Amino acid sequence: MTWCHAPPDPQSLPSASVAPLLLLLLLLALAPPGQGCIFEHDPFSTTLTRDIEELTQLLLLDYPVLLPSNLEPDLWCYDFWVIHFVAAELRHMEQVAGRSLNPKIQTVARQIHFLQDCNISDPLGCTRQGQTNVSQLLGALSYHMGELETRWQQEPWPVTMSNCTYVRCRTDTPDPTSEMASLPALTYSRQKQERTLVSRASPQTGGLVLLILVPTLLCLGFTLWQLQQRLWRQRTQVPEEMGT
Structure with missing residues (x-):
């Protein structure tokens, strides 16, 4: 007996569901820190x-x-x-x-x-x-x-x-x-001044935060993509085994 089955629904393909997520995460990561209130x-x-x-x-x-x-x-x-x-x-x-x-x-x-x-x-x-x-x-x-x-x-x-x-x-x-x-x-106490100086320096550290955040988000997205691909392969293998 030969089983004929249609290709998986395009919405279940890893690229269709993970790609938008990766794009969203990347856009959030690359979004510049607050740029307002600069004179x-x-x-x-x-x-x-x-x-x-x-x-x-x-x-x-x-x-x-x-x-x-x-x-x-x-x-x-x-x-x-x-x-x-x-x-x-x-x-x-x-x-x-x-x-x-x-x-x-x-x-x-x-x-x-x-x-x-x-x-x-x-x-x-x-x-x-x-x-x-x-x-x-x-x-x-x-x-x-x-x-x-x-x-x-x-x-x-x-x-x-x-x-x-x-x-x-x-x-x-x-x-x-x-x-x-x-x-x-x-x-102002010394502690208050130091806290303020750190606070003022925070916009300048945005590049360092991005260097840490972007690879982390990309690794997370890649892991999710691998997991979904594995689940997709398992679903496609079940009909093939039944056909044999």
Whole structure:
């Protein structure tokens, strides 16, 4: 008796099911690390101090606003995070300000608009907001913009802030009003500085990660391909043995 059987379903062939998986793994491995929040040129304005002073003259200085009170005092990211939250408060002020005040707020807000491309977020929802007044808010903006500009000028361009796109918070529980009493005078331990330096170096280590990750994924894909090929051969051998 001769058995006639059709060739295996093309979907069961190893190349049909494994090839897309290998391609997907390879694309994921070769995808470059986060490239956002990189600044090619100096984004700082020379008129910020003047614009803040003009805005301050039109404001009720006891107008209540919010600023986070528990940000992690990271040497590289702290100023960046504070400016981000100040920008959020300025956007809120724009929505409630009158016609005469709104242009002044927009003028200051444009000075820090460069942060928008970074999509800074608080994925853990860990920030705790503390109430302060608008004069303190604008003072914090002036102070932290100055600190950030000084630090960036000491770095080679482009400057990357990719490791600052996720806000981090302190693990202790300070008094929510303690950081609102005066402009921050940050101090950093050696351990904090070393951690930050490692954090900043992380985008540069992307090539090393790829060198390790790509061969690993390729080996995994090849192993899966061998396993599926072996199972396919076993399925095709059963009808042949029955035919004999």
